[in-house]
Amino acid sequence: VICEGVTVGQPCCGVPHCKGQLKSTQDVFCIEHDAKRLxxxxxxxxxxxxxxxxxxxxxxxxxxxxxxxxxxxxxxxxxx
Structure with a gap:
């Protein structure tokens, strides 16, 4: 993600140590942990x-x- 020309890092799942990819940079959890948003x-x-x-x-x-x-x-x- 790039914000005002500064790289802020790779978005990652909100579950510690999870390597799952987010569908969007707006997401907090990967597909596997998506139910946690509720x-x-x-x-x-x-x-x-x-x-x-x-x-x-x-x-x-x-x-x-x-x-x-x-x-x-x-x-x-x-x-x-």
């Missing part, structure tokens, strides 16, 4: 995600962690 991203949680627009399950603390993560991506968060 599982909460909080380490140790095996619940299904709340919706297709969410990365976490419906547990309030997991939702709060995702909201904080998304806020950090916004410039206004850095000005606080």
């Amino acid at each position: 599982i909460c991203r909080v380490t140790g949680c095996e619940r299904r995600i709340k919706s297709t627009t969410s990365r976490t399950c419906d547990l309030p603390d997991h939702q709060a962690a995702e909201a904080h993560y998304r806020d950090e991506e916004k410039a206004a968060f850095q000005l606080k």
